[in-house]
Amino acid sequence: MSFHPQMPYGEGWHKSERATAEPGPPFAFSAEHRAQLEELCTHYPPERRKSAILAALYLVQAQQGYITGNAMRHVAEVIGCTAADVEDVVTYYVMFFTRPVGTYVLQVCRTLSCALNGAEQVTAALCRHLQVAPNQTTADGMFTVMEFECLGACDRAPVVMVNNEHWHECQRPEDVAGLVDGLRTGGLASLSTCHLVKERT
Amino acid sequence: MFEPVLTRHINEPEAYTLDFYVRHGGYQPLRTALGMTPEAITDAVKRSGLRGRGGAGFPTGLKWSFVPKDIPKPKYLCINADESEPGTFKDHVLLERNPHLLFEGCVIACRAIGATACYIYIRGEFFHLQEQLEAELVKARAAGYVGRNILGSGVDCDIWVHRGAGAYEAGEETALIESLEGKRAQPRLKPPFPAVVGLYGCPTVVNNVETICNVPVIIEKGPEWFAAIGPEKNSGPKLFCVSGHVKKPGVYEAAMDVTLRQLIYDYAGGIREDRAIKAIIPGGSSTPVLLPDQLDVQCSFDGLVAAGSMLGSAAIIVMDETTSMVWAAKNLIHFYKHESCGKCTPCREGVDWLYNILDKIERGDGEGRDIDLLLSVCDNIGGKTLCPFGDAEIAPVLSTIQHFRAEYETYIRTGESPVHSDFRADEPVAAH
Numbered sequence: 001m002s003f004h005p006q007m008p009y010g011e012g013w014h015k016s017e018r019a020t021a022e023p024g025p026p027f028a029f030s031a032e033h034r035a036q037l038e039e040l041c042t043h044y045p046p047e048r049r050k051s052a053i054l055a056a057l058y059l060v061q062a063q064q065g066y067i068t069g070n071a072m073r074h075v076a077e078v079i080g081c082t083a084a085d086v087e088d089v090v091t092y093y094v095m096f097f098t099r100p101v102g103t104y105v106l107q108v109c110r111t112l113s114c115a116l117n118g119a120e121q122v123t124a125a126l127c128r129h130l131q132v133a134p135n136q137t138t139a140d141g142m143f144t145v146m147e148f149e150c151l152g153a154c155d156r157a158p159v160v161m162v163n164n165e166h167w168h169e170c171q172r173p174e175d176v177a178g179l180v181d182g183l184r185t186g187g188l189a190s191l192s193t194c195h196l197v198k199e200r201t
Numbered sequence: 202m203f204e205p206v207l208t209r210h211i212n213e214p215e216a217y218t219l220d221f222y223v224r225h226g227g228y229q230p231l232r233t234a235l236g237m238t239p240e241a242i243t244d245a246v247k248r249s250g251l252r253g254r255g256g257a258g259f260p261t262g263l264k265w266s267f268v269p270k271d272i273p274k275p276k277y278l279c280i281n282a283d284e285s286e287p288g289t290f291k292d293h294v295l296l297e298r299n300p301h302l303l304f305e306g307c308v309i310a311c312r313a314i315g316a317t318a319c320y321i322y323i324r325g326e327f328f329h330l331q332e333q334l335e336a337e338l339v340k341a342r343a344a345g346y347v348g349r350n351i352l353g354s355g356v357d358c359d360i361w362v363h364r365g366a367g368a369y370e371a372g373e374e375t376a377l378i379e380s381l382e383g384k385r386a387q388p389r390l391k392p393p394f395p396a397v398v399g400l401y402g403c404p405t406v407v408n409n410v411e412t413i414c415n416v417p418v419i420i421e422k423g424p425e426w427f428a429a430i431g432p433e434k435n436s437g438p439k440l441f442c443v444s445g446h447v448k449k450p451g452v453y454e455a456a457m458d459v460t461l462r463q464l465i466y467d468y469a470g471g472i473r474e475d476r477a478i479k480a481i482i483p484g485g486s487s488t489p490v491l492l493p494d495q496l497d498v499q500c501s502f503d504g505l506v507a508a509g510s511m512l513g514s515a516a517i518i519v520m521d522e523t524t525s526m527v528w529a530a531k532n533l534i535h536f537y538k539h540e541s542c543g544k545c546t547p548c549r550e551g552v553d554w555l556y557n558i559l560d561k562i563e564r565g566d567g568e569g570r571d572i573d574l575l576l577s578v579c580d581n582i583g584g585k586t587l588c589p590f591g592d593a594e595i596a597p598v599l600s601t602i603q604h605f606r607a608e609y610e611t612y613i614r615t616g617e618s619p620v621h622s623d624f625r626a627d628e629p630v631a632a633h
């Protein structure tokens with residue numbers, strides 16, 4: 001008996017997608033990242049180091065680009081929790097990557113306000129230009145295209161976020177070649193970034 | 202005539218700095234509040250009529266008064282800067298342009314509830330704001346407005362910024378607390394409410410950024426002044442986010458007697474290419490759509506409830522006549538499917554079915570029974586989940602069917618959308 005009597009449960013619609021993370025190469029925080037983490041832990045009561053798991057995982061990504069099984073075990077050790085606690089977190093939040101990604105991860109917002117302003121066309125143009133499908137990385141390892149949900153910048157639609165941190169706003173399909181070339185030659189400095197309000201109004 | 206309060210100075214380049222803030226009277230309300238008893242602060246906020254700006258519109262002073270006074274545990278204030286409701290981008294403006302107003306509000310609120318620590322939970326995607334926020338915090342701490350022994354009063358209150366990592370559900374208050382504890386952002390069963398058992402098992406208040414930014418204003422100008430702005434029980438300045446098919450999308454501050462028509466046509470410049478409006482989402486994707494004949498409703502908590510929707514996060518998304526309602530519903534259900542935290546079966550499984558049915562209709566394979574099936578699945582989600590996410594995800598489906606059933610029927614009968622949308626791709630790309 002399924003949750004809804006008219007729906008065919010288990011006939012192809014619902015399959016577990018659980019995959020365990022690659023162990024990857026041995027991992028330990030660099031001295032600098034470890035010191036940063038210890039500073040962040042002081043923001044919480046001493047017995048609540050677990051609160052810094054998210055911060056620790058960002059540091060893993062800063063160091064290694066994506067999060068491996070070995071990295072999760074290392075985080076568990078330095079935080080003082082189980083590796084399962086860490087995996088639980090990694091697999092929940094969309095900003096943690098468990099697979100290698102390109103130097104530049106282009107995260108195109110696909111939610112309503114951006115979609116109403118042409119986000120579908122931007123994603124299509126970007127994929128065509130880079131010859132990849134969403135979630136794929138270009139052969140040279142430079143770019144990964146991803147679709148993202150509302151970034152909280154709907155007045156500057158469509159919005160592209162790069163590497164979880166940098167914003168590039170008001171994109172049109174014809175702008176994507178410039179975005180890609182700009183990143184290739186000028187790096188992250190070529191992005192429009194989040195606009196100050198004075199420029200918005 | 203309404204004068205902006207929260208966004209008065211935002212267009213001035215230095216508005217975010219401590220110097221600018223102090224020069225314009227900033228941190229004076231804090232001095233006043235340090236001389237008041239916690240009860241007097243809470244009472245002032247109650248009398249102001251301030252209601253939460255995060256979505257539910259719960260009276261802020263009342264929420265604070267639920268924090269037990271006599272238990273020895275630490276107490277916490279959490280600021281909800283997760284801002285993830287589609288269409289919402291107002292807290293970003295405050296965080297970017299008026300951070301000290303937020304810090305000042307945090308310290309005053311902490312004093313009211315007896316907290317000595319405050320966490321600003323900021324969504325991971327707002328990382329570009331975090332550096333500036335933390336730099337300004339360092340300055341506020343050095344100037345004695347935040348930290349130990351604030352302005353020599355003996356009151357301690359520290360503020361920390363905590364970065365999320367991409368999860369809409371982290372905006373739900375108990376899920377936010379879970380996330381702050383370093384876990385998946387999944388909601389807790391209530392009761393107990395966070396005011397009694399919250400962060401680390403201690404009494405905790407969760408408030409939205411905009412809510413707390415109103416607190417120094419109430420202390421400065423007085424609760425009566427605040428209560429006189431806008432309609433009764435819907436008092437104070439309010440930020441509205443207008444996006445979608447408008448000429449000038451943006452954040453606009455107004456009193457809550459403003460109408461949808463004024464916000465869309467006067468503030469946001471009307472509809473692109475002067476087209477006709479088809480539907481309006483008034484308070485973020487979780488609120489039912491309204492029709493163009495409802496443009497004169499008042500954008501207040503109570504005005505929008507009376508019109509059959511909600512103020513929510515005051516995120517107005519305007520769709521013009523070329524928008525397919527089936528596609529719009531599917532777009533939003535994709536969001537909810539992606540963001541469902543997976544804890545409650547009806548929400549997790551139901552949203553998948555909603556998506557599959559909408560996708561089937563959109564592909565041209567819809568069948569006559571699909572509309573009733575959608576309604577039936579919604580009926581199995583609404584009111585059957587731990588947090589309001591379940592009710593939120595069915596709103597776009599139920600309200601588009603309610604108002605545009607004929608369009609759904611035509612789509613199913615003919616196998617294609619009755620409207621052509623020039624903003625869509627000829628062939629949307631499929632994720633790999």
Ligand SMILES: Cc1cc2nc3c(=O)[nH]c(=O)nc-3n(C[C@H](O)[C@H](O)[C@H](O)COP(=O)(O)O)c2cc1C
Nearest residue numbers: 253254255256281283284285372373374408409412
């Ligand atoms: C699924 C879901 C997402 C939410 N997202 C947010 C959010 O991004 N920001 C926010 O302030 N409140 C959000 N809320 C509302 C919070 O649960 C909570 O009511 C609010 O932060 C309380 O603050 P307030 O009383 O100041 O409005 C969300 C609620 C739900 C159910």
Ligand code: FES
Nearest residue numbers: 109114151153154
């Ligand atoms: S819909 Fe794209 S930023 Fe909100």
